Each structure stands twice: as C-alpha cells, then as structure tokens.
Amino acid sequence: MRKLLYSFLLFSAVFSTDLIAQTPLNFNDSDPVKMGWMQGFPPPKDKIVSAIDGSFFKFPALRYSVCHMRQFMPTTVVKSTTGKTFKFKVRLDNNIDAITFTPTNANGLMTWKESLEKNYTDGMLILHKGKIIYEKYFGELKPDGLHAAMSVSKTFTGTLGGLLIEEGVLDENKLGSDYIPELKGSAFGDATIRQILDMTTGLKYSEDYSNPNAEIWAFSAAGNPFPKPQSYNGPTNYYDYLKTVQKEGEHGEVFGYKTVNTDVMGWIISKVSGKSIPELLSDRIWKPLGTHFDGYYQIDGAGIAFAGGGFSANMRDMAMFGEMIRKKGYFNKQQILPSALIDDIMKGGDKEAFKKSSYGSLNWSYRDMWWITHNEHGSFAARGVHGQTIYIDPKAEMVIVRFSSHPEAKNSKIDPTSLPAYHAVAKYLMNK
Amino acid sequence: MRKLLYSFLLFSAVFSTDLIAQTPLNFNDSDPVKMGWMQGFPPPKDKIVSAIDGSFFKFPALRYSVCHMRQFMPTTVVKSTTGKTFKFKVRLDNNIDAITFTPTNANGLMTWKESLEKNYTDGMLILHKGKIIYEKYFGELKPDGLHAAMSVSKTFTGTLGGLLIEEGVLDENKLGSDYIPELKGSAFGDATIRQILDMTTGLKYSEDYSNPNAEIWAFSAAGNPFPKPQSYNGPTNYYDYLKTVQKEGEHGEVFGYKTVNTDVMGWIISKVSGKSIPELLSDRIWKPLGTHFDGYYQIDGAGIAFAGGGFSANMRDMAMFGEMIRKKGYFNKQQILPSALIDDIMKGGDKEAFKKSSYGSLNWSYRDMWWITHNEHGSFAARGVHGQTIYIDPKAEMVIVRFSSHPEAKNSKIDPTSLPAYHAVAKYLMNK
Known part of the structure; x- marks a missing residue:
C-alpha cells in the first residue's frame, strides 16, 4: 500500500496494468460523468x-482525474497570455467520422468514429492548414478544461532544451556535470546534453513497475510532495534523487526511454536560464502562442516541476503549440522558435540507437524528446501514457491533438487503432 | 509536531502568534524576494x-506562501471569463502617499505610505468612483499574481448565501437540517440559515489555537488533504466534521466568529444549487465581472472547497467584486447581484448580538459574512487574517483592496494603522 501511495506521481502503468483483474469497462460504461465521480x-x-x-490514478476513476490533476496535488502555474489570445478559424469537416482504416492489430476496417471509442478518447482536435476541421470532447473534458499531458510534457522540456542549444546557451557536446556540478558521480555527469536530450544515456534505472526494487519507486517517492512516512530516509525532491542515478553500459549507444533524462534536462535548463520549466515555457512558448488558459505542472516538495510528466493543458492551446511546430516556429504573427530547431527535430535522432531499444521494431527515432516516425509523410509526435499525443503530419499539413484515458498506459496498446487512423485522415486531406 | 502538521490548513494565527519568540523582521527585512525563498x-x-x-505558514516564509498557495496543496479552479475582460480606467493620484492620519494605538501622525510598511502590505489598490487611483505591489505579489484571501473567502460564501435567499432558493427562517438532514444532531441542525449566515449560532467550538483540545484542531485535521497518520480515526473531510459540531448556549443571541459556520453555509449552498462553491462563484460572480485571472480554492481529501478561508485571487479581480458591491450589484454592463441584497447587507446584522461578542467594543455588526462598521460613511468590509480586506466606503465612493502578510494574524493588530488610514483617504476623496 505504501508502494501504491508513493507511486502515483509518475503517471504510470502501475494501476492500470497490474491491478486490473478483469476486462476494463468500455468507453461508454466508463464515462466519468455517467459514473458520477465526485458528484454530490x-x-x-x-x-x-x-x-x-x-484511487485517483486507477482506471476507471482515472478518466475523471486526468481532467483535474490539481485537485490531487500541489501545482504551479504556466501562465497564458494576458494580452490578445489567438483564435483558430473553424471549418468543421463532417466526412471525417466515416473515414475508414485498417487497425494493425485486427482484420477488417474501422471507422474514425469507432476509433475514438476504442481509444477512450477524452478530446480530439484536428487542424488542417491551421484551421480546426474536427473537434470533439467526451466525458469529463470540456472546451475550457485542462487535461493531463503525461509524457507529452517531455516534449516541452526537450523543445526548450533544443531552443537553448540553438541560441548557444547550451552546448550539446558539453556534459551534464559541466552545467550541474552536483551531477558528478551520477550517470548524467559524463553524459552529453545531446545524449540526455535524445535519451541515449546508459542508466541503471528500471521503469518496470512490476519489480518492487525498480528505481522508478525511489524516483516517485522522492518527488512525492506529501509528508513522508517516518521510516523514509531517501531524497525528498527530484533533483536530490537524480544525483543518485548510476550508469549502466555506455552513453550514446542505445535509446532508452527513461523519464529521469527529462527531469535532468529540466534541471539543466532551469540552471542555465534561471527559470523554472513552467516559467520558461510560459515566457518563451505559452504566452507568445496566445493561449487562452493557464496550464499547470505538478511539483515536488521543494517546488520543482515534474518536467518528465507533470503538465496539464487545454486542448486548443496544445493545438496552437502543434501548429507552431508545423509552421517551423512561426505562429500568431511571430517567429516563436527558430526554424532551424524544428528542421533539426524533423530530421530525427540516432536511428541505430533507436533500433537497438525495446521500441526498435517501430523503426522510428527520438530527437529533443519528440518521436520521429520517419514515415513517408515525415510525421512526428509528442506522446504520453494512456493515449496523449500531439501528432504532426507535415506533408498533409495536419496537426492532431488527442487527450485520452485508456485503461492501458502503454501506447503500444493504443497505436494499432490510432496511427493508421491518423494516416488515413492525412491521406483524405491530401486528396480533398 | 503532528498538531502543527495538521493545523496548517486553517490559515490561522497559530504559527505567527504562538511560535514567534522575538520581534518579527520588519517589512523590508522580511521582503520575500530579498529573503530568497524558493529561488535557485x-x-x-x-x-x-x-x-x-x-514551514509555508510561518512568518516570514508566509510572505512568500500567500502568493503561491497552490504550490502547497490540492486546489480547484474558479474560472474567470473566457469572453471579454473588464478593464479599469486608471487615474493615479500621487497625493495619496502623503495623506496623514492618527493611528488609534499611538500618538502622532502617520502617512499613508508609512502605513503600507507598517501593515506588511503585499498589494494595495484604491478605486474612486470606479477608477483605479492607487495601485502598488510589493515583494512576491505581481499584477498578474494571486494572493490568499484568507477569511475574505467567507464573504464570497456569505454573499452567495444571501443571493440564494434573495432568489427564494433558500429560506432564511428554515433550519440547517431542513436542507441537510445529516446536520440533525449537530449544532447546525436547529440553527436557522440566517443565524448561520450571520454567525449567531451557539457552538461548542473553540478557535483558540493555544488550547491543544480546541475543536479547531479536529476541523483542521479533517480538512487536511494529505494522507492521515495511521492512528487517525477522525472525519476525513470538512462535511463529516461539521456533522459532529455540538451546540453550546442558544442560537441567535451572540455573534460568534467561527469558521465552521461558513463551511456549513458552503455545504447548504452546494446542496441546493447543485454546484460547488468554486463553480457557483465562477458562474454567478467571477465570470460576469469580467475577471482576468482564474482564482482557486484549496480543497480537502474529498474535493470539497474550504469555503471559510481557501480562496486565492488576483487583486484587480477582487477590486471588480468590491466595485460591483458598491454599485449595488451592477457592474460590467449588467446587474450581477440584486440591489436588494446589497441594501440588506449594508443595513447590517444584529448589533445587540455583536455587542455581546468578543468583538463588541467595535460596535459593528455582521451580515451575510460582511463586517458592517456602522461608521458615518456606512463603510463595510470583507476581512481575513494577516490583513486581507475589501473595504467599501459608499459615501466616499471608494473601494480598497489590500493583500498583506502581517506577522500577526489578528486584524485587531492591524486595524489601528489601517482603518483610520482608509477613513482619511475617504475624506480626502470627498473634498477633492
């Protein structure tokens, strides 16, 4: 029980995959409004x-919680603009629901509309050439609401890291310990900024929740902002934990998707910029975009934002970010990020290192905490557990934002009815 | 220590009055930015x-915390408008700083400017005839920031209660148990809505923090959203605690300023309106005002907002509320509250009941959780510990909002250098 209590901060698969004995409720039966969570x-x-x-991180209650993370923990704000907000043009396309595709894990066709239920979608937005052509909200998510971004948060940290490299504030060839002397002696001490940003560090660090000795538990406990049990002697914030992560193997050889890389990157970014991740994200991206709603990050007991997974944001605001990336950094009448940064991200990361990882069969790569599919459209994405994504298809001039609360954490369970669906819509838009 | 840990939720005097052995740091030396809280x-x-x-509720760290309450606990949002925001006209009057007044606890004159330091002011805003004539921010508070309202929160709950009476949704002569059967057997069961709203209930309930057996501790523990110690067997949310409050003396005879009245009122309001206090406040007041910033409430482990003291808000947004009240409910081109409600509040509450209370020497009264001074200007105010206030002087057409973080919780320590200062500015404005 103590394990459970201390685990929830990592937004992980633990409750959804390990503790569900039976088949989970389907999309309609698990609708959080119908289930009556927190009503009365x-x-x-x-x-x-x-x-x-x-209980807040157990499916199906998770379907409520993802829209209300601040009700469960301390948070800090990501301020939206106090000036003029950006307004999308809306040109809804009623044909999209009927678009069909072939799921990669089943025979026969599925419609786009069916895929939304299959994937426990809370919100779905499609931009084509910068206009909203599709926008749906389900269950607890409302147009003016926020939703947990889970590991889509990593992409914001990674993009800010890439930005600071582009601006010469960070040198991608320097080591973690060059910026944070306290990292000397940890695995990050002799890892380059590039290796950390692209997650090719060699870490003795397991995110296997079924193993009670996995390092993920210690990371979660350190970041838990609630009072610790008296018997607890470990680190009491994210940074103190990161200093203890040990090296395993060599850096730069294999892609290893491990959240601690993002939190180290968050630390380095904050150290060199003098701003917390929520502050820097607000100043450099969230306000310039002209977002409508303040976002927020969950924080640890020392006020440090969970750079690897703690962001919650509004769906249209997320779409502004996606569209800005698609437009090579230009949005809301200004160059928000340098186009060279987006070009570099789109080229992708080390494909060989990716191939050697447990994700190798995808033949993707990972750059600045973006997933690069290297498909024929050059699509790339931000991805978070339980189905969160910002999916950008440059060739089809399409951006998709999806918030969801799938009972399974792993996107490998959700991709078969998502990725081909996105591609089918892209092809439809290109032939329109 | 356990006591301390469980007490912090009530925003009380405990740390500031009981634990400070020496003279506290002065205004400048306790500046939270200069002190470097949470920097680096x-x-x-x-x-x-x-x-x-x-530590977050101990002076001088309190001077940081009051601007960042959500960093310490779970919260729920009070949504501001997503439409057009209201913009104040600004006509700053540079003469105000030099206005003098006689503090009621000292000899000699003090200037307005001196009073700001004396009162550990974080933010001060004066409206005259609806225009901003004075606006200052100190220390950690910024124009786009929020600040804990402390017991000014009560006034929002009370005003919503009065509104529902005005609209016939609540009957002020009915009993607490008529609306909430679970209150039968508690002190609130046979108290009328009016007695609860005006705090003339007879309660066996002490808010004396120096007494370890005071009921306030049990209330705080119940509302604490953090995991309870294993030995804890008490109620785990505000409502469950409120059911246990016992009667002492008769209702309707003596004013007794006790936070639990507000939380019972919050419960009743939510029960009859079907909305939480943050939702109802947003729908009926915060959005119609055209506020710029989302506010938030701290909540307990069941998601219930702390109606008696949990609100944080922006200073200009607070000023919109004050001005709306001064204009008898009309603001931002609409009648937001019925003028009859404001007339009723301004008439005041039971002066005899007030006289019998520990506040009796003030010769004020208390109505719908507003403090009515019955001075020659008919001034009335919302008031919270450590110096929070919305002060309305109808005759001078003046509204003052002050956020502060005085080392002393009790306003009786802050009033001698505040109330005469407000009155002096009012007289200056009337002769202008």
Missing part, C-alpha cells in the same frame, strides 16, 4: 476519487 | 518553503 455534496464514499488512497 | 535550482535547503514541515 458530499459525493458518495465510493465515488470519491482521492490521492490519499491512490 | 534547487533552492538552498533553508530557503525551501514546504507544506510537509509546515
């Missing part, structure tokens, strides 16, 4: 979703 | 302000 004054005992007992 | 990556150990050890 007070809500019935069995409808209370809480961080205290860890 | 990571901040130095002795500059970390945390809810875990209770």
Whole structure:
C-alpha cells in the first residue's frame, strides 16, 4: 500500500496494468460523468476519487482525474497570455467520422468514429492548414478544461532544451556535470546534453513497475510532495534523487526511454536560464502562442516541476503549440522558435540507437524528446501514457491533438487503432 | 509536531502568534524576494518553503506562501471569463502617499505610505468612483499574481448565501437540517440559515489555537488533504466534521466568529444549487465581472472547497467584486447581484448580538459574512487574517483592496494603522 501511495506521481502503468483483474469497462460504461465521480455534496464514499488512497490514478476513476490533476496535488502555474489570445478559424469537416482504416492489430476496417471509442478518447482536435476541421470532447473534458499531458510534457522540456542549444546557451557536446556540478558521480555527469536530450544515456534505472526494487519507486517517492512516512530516509525532491542515478553500459549507444533524462534536462535548463520549466515555457512558448488558459505542472516538495510528466493543458492551446511546430516556429504573427530547431527535430535522432531499444521494431527515432516516425509523410509526435499525443503530419499539413484515458498506459496498446487512423485522415486531406 | 502538521490548513494565527519568540523582521527585512525563498535550482535547503514541515505558514516564509498557495496543496479552479475582460480606467493620484492620519494605538501622525510598511502590505489598490487611483505591489505579489484571501473567502460564501435567499432558493427562517438532514444532531441542525449566515449560532467550538483540545484542531485535521497518520480515526473531510459540531448556549443571541459556520453555509449552498462553491462563484460572480485571472480554492481529501478561508485571487479581480458591491450589484454592463441584497447587507446584522461578542467594543455588526462598521460613511468590509480586506466606503465612493502578510494574524493588530488610514483617504476623496 505504501508502494501504491508513493507511486502515483509518475503517471504510470502501475494501476492500470497490474491491478486490473478483469476486462476494463468500455468507453461508454466508463464515462466519468455517467459514473458520477465526485458528484454530490458530499459525493458518495465510493465515488470519491482521492490521492490519499491512490484511487485517483486507477482506471476507471482515472478518466475523471486526468481532467483535474490539481485537485490531487500541489501545482504551479504556466501562465497564458494576458494580452490578445489567438483564435483558430473553424471549418468543421463532417466526412471525417466515416473515414475508414485498417487497425494493425485486427482484420477488417474501422471507422474514425469507432476509433475514438476504442481509444477512450477524452478530446480530439484536428487542424488542417491551421484551421480546426474536427473537434470533439467526451466525458469529463470540456472546451475550457485542462487535461493531463503525461509524457507529452517531455516534449516541452526537450523543445526548450533544443531552443537553448540553438541560441548557444547550451552546448550539446558539453556534459551534464559541466552545467550541474552536483551531477558528478551520477550517470548524467559524463553524459552529453545531446545524449540526455535524445535519451541515449546508459542508466541503471528500471521503469518496470512490476519489480518492487525498480528505481522508478525511489524516483516517485522522492518527488512525492506529501509528508513522508517516518521510516523514509531517501531524497525528498527530484533533483536530490537524480544525483543518485548510476550508469549502466555506455552513453550514446542505445535509446532508452527513461523519464529521469527529462527531469535532468529540466534541471539543466532551469540552471542555465534561471527559470523554472513552467516559467520558461510560459515566457518563451505559452504566452507568445496566445493561449487562452493557464496550464499547470505538478511539483515536488521543494517546488520543482515534474518536467518528465507533470503538465496539464487545454486542448486548443496544445493545438496552437502543434501548429507552431508545423509552421517551423512561426505562429500568431511571430517567429516563436527558430526554424532551424524544428528542421533539426524533423530530421530525427540516432536511428541505430533507436533500433537497438525495446521500441526498435517501430523503426522510428527520438530527437529533443519528440518521436520521429520517419514515415513517408515525415510525421512526428509528442506522446504520453494512456493515449496523449500531439501528432504532426507535415506533408498533409495536419496537426492532431488527442487527450485520452485508456485503461492501458502503454501506447503500444493504443497505436494499432490510432496511427493508421491518423494516416488515413492525412491521406483524405491530401486528396480533398 | 503532528498538531502543527495538521493545523496548517486553517490559515490561522497559530504559527505567527504562538511560535514567534522575538520581534518579527520588519517589512523590508522580511521582503520575500530579498529573503530568497524558493529561488535557485534547487533552492538552498533553508530557503525551501514546504507544506510537509509546515514551514509555508510561518512568518516570514508566509510572505512568500500567500502568493503561491497552490504550490502547497490540492486546489480547484474558479474560472474567470473566457469572453471579454473588464478593464479599469486608471487615474493615479500621487497625493495619496502623503495623506496623514492618527493611528488609534499611538500618538502622532502617520502617512499613508508609512502605513503600507507598517501593515506588511503585499498589494494595495484604491478605486474612486470606479477608477483605479492607487495601485502598488510589493515583494512576491505581481499584477498578474494571486494572493490568499484568507477569511475574505467567507464573504464570497456569505454573499452567495444571501443571493440564494434573495432568489427564494433558500429560506432564511428554515433550519440547517431542513436542507441537510445529516446536520440533525449537530449544532447546525436547529440553527436557522440566517443565524448561520450571520454567525449567531451557539457552538461548542473553540478557535483558540493555544488550547491543544480546541475543536479547531479536529476541523483542521479533517480538512487536511494529505494522507492521515495511521492512528487517525477522525472525519476525513470538512462535511463529516461539521456533522459532529455540538451546540453550546442558544442560537441567535451572540455573534460568534467561527469558521465552521461558513463551511456549513458552503455545504447548504452546494446542496441546493447543485454546484460547488468554486463553480457557483465562477458562474454567478467571477465570470460576469469580467475577471482576468482564474482564482482557486484549496480543497480537502474529498474535493470539497474550504469555503471559510481557501480562496486565492488576483487583486484587480477582487477590486471588480468590491466595485460591483458598491454599485449595488451592477457592474460590467449588467446587474450581477440584486440591489436588494446589497441594501440588506449594508443595513447590517444584529448589533445587540455583536455587542455581546468578543468583538463588541467595535460596535459593528455582521451580515451575510460582511463586517458592517456602522461608521458615518456606512463603510463595510470583507476581512481575513494577516490583513486581507475589501473595504467599501459608499459615501466616499471608494473601494480598497489590500493583500498583506502581517506577522500577526489578528486584524485587531492591524486595524489601528489601517482603518483610520482608509477613513482619511475617504475624506480626502470627498473634498477633492
């Protein structure tokens, strides 16, 4: 139980994959509004979703929680613009629901509309040439609401890291310990900024939740902002934990998707910029975009934002970010990020290092914490557990934002009915 | 220590009055930016302000925390408008700083400017005839920031209660148990809505923090959203605690300023309106005002907002509320609250009941959780510990909003250099 209590901060598969004995409720039966989570004054005992007992991160309550993360933990704001907000043009295309595709894990065709239910979609938005052509909200998510971005958060950290390299503030060939002397002695001490940004560090660090000795538990415990049990002697914030991560193998050889890389990157970025990730994201991206809604990050007991997974944001605001990336950094009448940065991201990371990883069969690569598919459209994406994504198809001039709350954490369970669906819409738009 | 840990939620005097042995740092020496709270990556150990050890509510760290309450606890949003925001006209009057007044606790004159330091002011805004004539921010508070409203929160709950009476949704002569059957058996069961709203209930309930058996501790523990110690067997949310409050004396006879009245009122309001206090406040007041910034409430482990003291808001947004009240409910081109409600509040509450209370020497009264001074200008105010206030002087057509972080919680320590200062500015404006 203590494990559960201390685990919830990592937004992981633990509750959804390890603790669900039976087939989870389907999309409609797990609708958080219909299920009545947190409704009534007070809500019935069995409808209370809480961080205290860890219930907030268990499916199906998770379908409520992803829209209300700040109700469960301390947070810090990512301020949106106080000036003029950006307004998307809306040209809804009613043909999209009927577009069909072939899931990669089944025979026969599926419609786009069917895929939304299959993937426990909370929100889906498609931009084509910068206009909203599709926009749906389900269950607990409302147009003015926020949703947990999970590991899509990593992409914001990675993009800021790439930006600072582009601006010469960071040198991608320098080592972690060149910027943070406290990292000397940790695995990150002799890893280059590039290796950290592209996650080719060699780390003795397991994110296998089924293993009680996996390092992920110690990371979660350190970042937990709640009072620790008296017996707890470990680090009490993210940074103190990161200093303890040990090296395993060599850096630069194999892609290893491990959240701690992002949090080290967040630390380095904050150290050289003098701003926390939420502050820098607000100043350099969120405000210039003309976003409508403040976002927020969950934080640890020392006020440090969880750079690897703690962001919550509004769907249209996320779409502004995606469209800005698609337009090579230009959006809302200004060059927000240098086009060279986006060009570099789109070229992708080390494909050989990626091939050697557990994700190798995808034949993708990973750059500045973006997933580069290297498909014929040059599509690339930000991706988070339980189905969060920003998916950019440059050739089709399409950006998709999806928020969801799939009972399975791993995107490998959700991709078969998502990636071919996105590609089918892209092809439809190109022939339109 | 356990006591301390469990007490912090009530925004009380405990740390500031009981634990400060020496004279507290003065205004300038306690400036939270100069003190360096939470600066650096990571901040130095002795500059970390945390809810875990209770340090966030100790002066002088309190001067940082009041601007960042969501960094310490779970919260829920009070949405501002997504439409057009209201813009104040600004006509700054440079004469105000030099206005003098006689503090009621000292000889000699003090200037307005001196009073700001004396009162550990974080933000001060004066409206005259609806225009901003004075606006200052100090220390950690910025124009786009939020600040804890402390018990000014009560006034929002009380005003919403009065609104529902005005609209016939609540009957002020009905009993607490008529609306919430679970309150039967508690002190609130046979108290009328009016008695609860005006805090003339007879309660066996002490807010004396120096008494370890005071009921306030049990209320705080119930509302604490963090995991409870294993030995804890008490209620785990505000409502469950409120059901246990016992009667002492008769209702309707003596004014007794006790936070639990507000939280019972919040429960009743939510029950009859079907909305939480943050939702109802947003729908009926915050959005119609055209506020710029989302506010937020701290919440308990069941997601229930702390109606008696949990609100944080922006200073200009607070001023919109004050001005709307001064204009008898009309603001931003609409009648937001019925003028009859404001007329009723301004008439005041039961002066005899007030006289019998520990506040009796003031010769004020209390209505719908507003403090009515009955001075020659008919001034009335929302008031919270450590110096928070919205002060409305109808005769001078003046509204003052002050956020502060005085080392003393009790306004009786702050009033001698505030109330006469406000009155002096009012007289200056009337002769202008």
